[in-house]
Amino acid sequence: MDSASFGVQFHDEQLRRLRGLAELGEPVMTEELDTPAVRRRLREVEVLLTSWGCPELTAERLADAPRLRAIFHCAGSVRFFVTDEVWRRGILVTTAADENAIPVAEFTLAAVIFAGKKAPFLAQDARRHRDDWSYATRRGELSNRRRTIGVVGFSRVGRRVVERLRDLEMDVLVADPYAGRDEVRAAGGELVPLTDLLSRCDVLTLHVPALPATRHLIGAAELALLRDGATVINTARGAVLDTAALERECVAGRLDAILDVTEPEPLPAGSPLYDLPNVMITPHIAGSLGSETRRMSESALDELERHLSGRPPRAAVTADEFPVSA
DSSP, X not given: OOHHHHHHHOOHHHHXXXXXXXXXXXXXXXXXXXXXXXXXXHTTOSEEEEOTXXXXXXXXXXXXXXXOOEEEESSSOOTTTOOHHHHXXXXXXXXXXXXXXXXXXXXXXXXXXXXXXXXXXXXXXXXHOSSOGGGGGGGOOOOOTTEEEEEEOOSHHHHHHHHHHTTSSEEEEEEOTTSOHHHHHHHTOEEOOHHHHHHHOSEEXXXXXXXXXXXXXXXXXXXXXXXXXOEEEEOSOGGGBOHHHHHHHHHTTSOEEEESSOSSSSOOTTOGGGGOTTEEEOOSOSSOOTTHHHHHHHHHHHHHHHHHTTOOOSSBOOTTTGGGOO
């Protein structure tokens, strides 16, 4: 992992626990796998703890790690460094994606509630209307009661968003071809086709992985189905939403947007989305940051402890699910 990730994810508490579970050599942490010193160290390694910045685990690099049995990832996606050679070797891989889903769902819940009150957009209006607060009425009804929320993707995050919305007086619709009607209902939502969801929701929130099949899943045709004044929330990946199509709708003032991710990221300096009063952009902060990241490293240490005691992993990534995972 990169040194910044190590510094934030492994404080004294996590390092003490790690030393109690495993024999640590030198270096304990590395950002690369190709120098002679690190390659010598790899020959002894049975377990890797990985995080953001992990180099790709190519066949050549894995050849230097003949004793490697498990990779416990202290972050979400493993797509950027796990290769076919990992699966061929039968190496166990786990992820802390469940833990990373927690702050994303929390952020999304706040965004949904703010969208109902139009809070991010009224906050921008306030800069121009300092002597009269009647401007609030121009944004339409400011309420969260009996709003319809459309959740696209019953993923780790999507499921948590549905569960958190269950306690509010909202109707929650879910579109996901892989979700079961009963499991969605148990979480507090109603499983419907995507076109039905789009035509009915007041707030659209996206929770699908970035895959070839999901690129621009929400494009011009889909945005056109949304009712006037609807808010689009994206805390998933920028590529699932057609930026140009969204720009057109937001410039026209028909739709509002709360974007924590964009395509590209960051947006070009000339993007009209930056200056629109009906758009809120944050710099990819919904996921785990600061102390939240240690929830993920502690989860990876839990997996190490389970591995050492012969118990099955809690969050293994398999070769079969890898192509469609986040």
